Amino acid sequence: MRETMVLRKNKNMVTRVIDDETILLPIYKTSDEINSIYTLNRVASRVWKLINGKRTLGEIKKQILKDFDTIPEEVSKEMAKFLKDLKEIKAVV
Amino acid sequence: MKTQPYNNFWQQIHDTARKKGTLLRVMLELTYNCNFKCKHCYVPQSYRKKKGELKTEEVFSILDQLKQIGCFYLGFTGGEPFVRKDIMDILRYAKRCGFEIIIYTNGSLIDEKMADELALLRPNKVDITIPAMSKDAFEKISGVSGSRDKVFNSIEFLHKRKVNLGFKSCVLKENETEIKEIQDFAASLGAPHRLDDLLSPRLDGSEEPYKYRGEMIKSREQDRPSVLDCRLSERDESPELITDNLFKCGVGVSQAAITPFGELKMCLMIDYPKYNILEGCLRNCWQRLKELTSDIKPDEKYQCNKCELEPYCKWCPAKAWLYNKTFTFCEPEGRGKAEQVRQLSNNI
Numbered sequence: 356m357r358e359t360m361v362l363r364k365n366k367n368m369v370t371r372v373i374d375d376e377t378i379l380l381p382i383y384k385t386s387d388e389i390n391s392i393y394t395l396n397r398v399a400s401r402v403w404k405l406i407n408g409k410r411t412l413g414e415i416k417k418q419i420l421k422d423f424d425t426i427p428e429e430v431s432k433e434m435a436k437f438l439k440d441l442k443e444i445k446a447v448v
Numbered sequence: 449m450k451t452q453p454y455n456n457f458w459q460q461i462h463d464t465a466r467k468k469g470t471l472l473r474v475m476l477e478l479t480y481n482c483n484f485k486c487k488h489c490y491v492p493q494s495y496r497k498k499k500g501e502l503k504t505e506e507v508f509s510i511l512d513q514l515k516q517i518g519c520f521y522l523g524f525t526g527g528e529p530f531v532r533k534d535i536m537d538i539l540r541y542a543k544r545c546g547f548e549i550i551i552y553t554n555g556s557l558i559d560e561k562m563a564d565e566l567a568l569l570r571p572n573k574v575d576i577t578i579p580a581m582s583k584d585a586f587e588k589i590s591g592v593s594g595s596r597d598k599v600f601n602s603i604e605f606l607h608k609r610k611v612n613l614g615f616k617s618c619v620l621k622e623n624e625t626e627i628k629e630i631q632d633f634a635a636s637l638g639a640p641h642r643l644d645d646l647l648s649p650r651l652d653g654s655e656e657p658y659k660y661r662g663e664m665i666k667s668r669e670q671d672r673p674s675v676l677d678c679r680l681s682e683r684d685e686s687p688e689l690i691t692d693n694l695f696k697c698g699v700g701v702s703q704a705a706i707t708p709f710g711e712l713k714m715c716l717m718i719d720y721p722k723y724n725i726l727e728g729c730l731r732n733c734w735q736r737l738k739e740l741t742s743d744i745k746p747d748e749k750y751q752c753n754k755c756e757l758e759p760y761c762k763w764c765p766a767k768a769w770l771y772n773k774t775f776t777f778c779e780p781e782g783r784g785k786a787e788q789v790r791q792l793s794n795n796i
């Protein structure tokens with residue numbers, strides 16, 4: 356994870372809180388066209404909220420460390436995995 | 449990030465919504481006005497003259513509140529949703545909120561530009577009513593000359609752009625001999641078709657629509673199996689069969705409707721009670737509606753649990769309500785139809 360990197364959200368993806376779970380879904384698809392629904396845990400949904408095309412990944416990581424009771428190594432690992440997933444489904448550019 | 453197939457998700461949110469009482473599915477009547485004049489329409493003429501339908505910003509506010517309380521499936525209906533000048537703004541807003549949407553329409557007002565945008569917005573379905581195939585029958589039903597061509601043009605615009613389509617017809621005197629043709633047309637576009645051969649009274653209780661009902665079962669022997677299909681497909685649309693509840697569709701448990709004046713009600717057909725969302729808030733209105741629905745229990749008039757016709761019957765509490773303002777009454781029109789369907793399935 357490059358901490359100076361800045362990511363932008365794909366405008367065609369939104370999150371919804373359904374049954375206390377945050378899901379990420381493509382909005383311009385019919386339900387027949389959506390194969391999978393992605394569920395975000397608390398850290399991932401906070402990271403998603405913080406991605407705004409301006410904040411660097413380093414700044415987001417700092418914020419996560421403030422918001423959650425966790426250690427830097429854990430956050431780096433979790434964020435790296437989540438960002439890889441997001442890139443794979445083109446949810447961020 | 450956990451990934452799950454859409455179908456699992458669909459099942460899971462319906463199960464949880466039912467358990468927790470989340471308002472998951474809503475039918476939103478955007479207006480009672482319409483450019484057609486169908487005589488059988490359940491919306492009374494007097495409703496069309498009422499002032500005070502929701503303004504664009506008020507619709508947006510209701511959509512925001514629906515999103516907040518966990519609603520996921522929205523149906524837009526009316527009247528005719530496309531008579532609203534802001535219809536595309538509303539659909540766009542709803543999609544941006546992350547709702548899955550179906551639009552119920554007579555189809556006549558959808559032009560190429562709108563079809564272009566619908567192709568991008570990708571609603572789950574644009575559900576168009578086809579009253580008839582012939583111009584004569586179509587326009588006798590719609591009461592508007594030129595309406596048939598407009599509707600079939602719109603269907604072409606949408607089909608060309610690969611918008612998901614569904615079709616629906618009521619069996620009326622004017623179209624009773626054309627039902628098979630309508631079904632064949634739908635099949636030729638690979639789209640589902642639903643049939644209502646049991647009209648409802650109007651929202652004000654008037655039974656006038658019954659006068660216009662066609663007699664498909666008697667007149668078109670070759671179409672009989674599709675009459676049975678139509679019942680099955682209706683059940684398909686309501687995943688929430690709650691067998692120990694009077695309302696088998698999920699009304700008051702995870703589903704409700706909203707009027708063009710911003711009032712929450714049980715379903716499209718049950719026009720009382722209505723809770724004004726703009727005066728209170730959606731969350732409170734939903735709580736009140738749930739409490740009210742759970743208090744409605746089978747009473748001494750309720751016979752369906754012992755009735756042999758039950759498997760063939762399309763009864764629902766809304767029909768009973770429209771018929772005589774109780775939720776449990778065995779409505780004679782529905783009973784007659786159930787008897788016909790039973791006879792029919794015994795003969796097949």
Ligand SMILES: C[S@@+](CC[C@H](N)C(=O)[O-])C[C@H]1O[C@@H](n2cnc3c(N)ncnc32)[C@H](O)[C@@H]1O
Nearest residue numbers: 488489490526527528552553554577647648657
């Ligand atoms: C009230 S319309 C609203 C949407 C749109 N204007 C349309 O015609 O599709 C919804 C559906 O209800 C059907 N309908 C109208 N009056 C009815 C009645 N009395 N009983 C059952 N269905 C009815 C219409 O044919 C239409 O398919």
Ligand code: SF4
Nearest residue numbers: 482484486489527554
């Ligand atoms: S088009 Fe729909 S709303 Fe309009 S009169 Fe006909 S059934 Fe009623």
Ligand code: SF4
Nearest residue numbers: 752755758761763778
């Ligand atoms: S025929 Fe009457 S009693 Fe029997 S299932 Fe239908 S509504 Fe209920």
